[in-house]
Amino acid sequence: MSASAKLPPFDAADPLGIDDLLEPEDLAVRDTVRSWAADRVLPHIADWYEKGELPGIRELARELGALGALGMSLTGYGCAGASAVQYGLACLELEAADSGIRSLVSVQGSLAMYAIHRFGSEEQKLQWLPRMAAGEVIGCFGLTEPDHGSDPAAMRTHAKRDGDDWVLSGRKMWITNGSVAGVAVVWAQTEEGIRGFVVPTDTPGFSAPEIKHKWSLRASVTSELVLDDVRLPGTAVLPEVTGLRGPLSCLSHARYGIVWGAMGAARSSFEAALDYARSREQFGRPIGGFQLTQAKLADMAVELHKGILLAHHLGRRMDAGRLRPEQVSFGKLNNVREAIEICRTARTILGANGISLEYPVMRHATNLESVLTYEGTVEMHQLVLGKALTGLDAFR
Structure with missing residues (x-):
């Protein structure tokens, strides 16, 4: 040029x-x-x-x-x-x-x-x-248990063969869509290793009580899954995978969406703070004209758009078939942490109005507290990257 x-x-x-x-x-x-x-x-x-x-x-x-x-x-x-x-x-x-x-x-x-x-x-x-x-059937995914979140290999839900059938028993916890789902993909211990099962939710012995009293992800259906001797035909098992590779590959795909999604929550909070700073007046002029407010907005914009660039880069790698799970951990770890910080900074710009549902900031901030730890806590993604960087496994 x-x-x-x-x-x-x-x-x-x-x-x-x-x-x-x-x-x-x-x-x-x-x-x-x-x-x-x-x-x-x-x-x-x-x-x-x-x-x-x-x-x-x-x-x-x-x-x-x-x-x-x-x-x-x-x-x-x-x-x-x-x-x-x-x-x-x-x-x-x-x-x-x-x-x-x-x-x-x-x-x-x-x-x-x-x-x-x-x-x-x-x-x-x-x-x-x-x-x-088509959205005619809603699905859910049963992996996390009341006592086993970050360590799914220790899950207690089990499935046993009974003739040509399988019989599943156990509990899953914090399951999005659970009580409105028509089908659940449930992971269980078997004699062959961990296997996945496609479970119609109208099967006798299956129930999904909804979890109430949440202060995060309130506009979301979250449930417990209870499997009490749920009998399934042999054709219910997912035939193409055994072991943790199955559920972990699904989680990696979902975490990729979080890398992008977190930046959406951050963008909404940033835009609310920017609009507010342009119109809210103190000491005779808009607060966006003060240096400290501009410094906050500049830092928020830098982290927001760095995060979007990172998400875009990982997306291109996925489209090329070159995206590694460690890179997804990199993206989730960075983008959710930065999104939370952007929401918190936006809240300070809005002052007392920042806690009101008239603005999206506090809603996004509390939602992101769940996003921070579901589908891999901060610590787990740090250890994934630590192992990749050092070649040493610190999980146990």
């Missing part, structure tokens, strides 16, 4: 020009999901959050299915076959509305559907994936 060429204007919403990295199809996906969230979620989310409920979740799921947002990076069986970057952009826009909405989509597509798509039989795929992609 010649020295005399005219530079594009500075865009406060995209200060690094990251949109230049996106294809028209990417932008179309982003704008479609953003428009849906603005119409269907944002007018109601404060009320849903305050009441601790997500009314009309089945209708929302069908609408998300019509958008192609459920299992959108999977191919075939009614799935959209979108790129990893497009899926990431959708996660960012959904979490900019609320983490609970993004969690609904992540658990449906990146955990339950992904497990069936990657490890299921052709019969299982045909039975479940088209209806799940």
